Amino acid sequence: MVQLLPLSQxxxxxxxxxxxxxxxxxxxxxxxxxxxxxxMGHVNPNDVKRLLIEAGYSFEKQSPEQ
Numbered sequence: 346m347v348q349l350l351p352l353s354q355x356x357x358x359x360x361x362x363x364x365x366x367x368x369x370x371x372x373x374x375x376x377x378x379x380x381x382x383x384x385m386g387h388v389n390p391n392d393v394k395r396l397l398i399e400a401g402y403s404f405e406k407q408s409p410e411q
Contacts, residue, residue: 349380349387358390359404361397372400 350358356366373396379386394404 347389347391349389351385352377352379352388352393355388355390355393359394359397361402365402366397369397369400369402373397374399 353363356363375396377388377396378392379388381387398404
């Protein structure tokens, strides 16, 4: 079972800056499924990653330019 996390922690875990999150959130085909735990919305990091990829985000590390 995957541990649900607050969205901010999930983005840190995935290495996605908040500015990038805001940009790609607008492109997502559907909203992220939140589960309310202790009055806070928690998400499955795998759901967030999948929706970002569907919106066009790439998690591939880019090599430094030389």
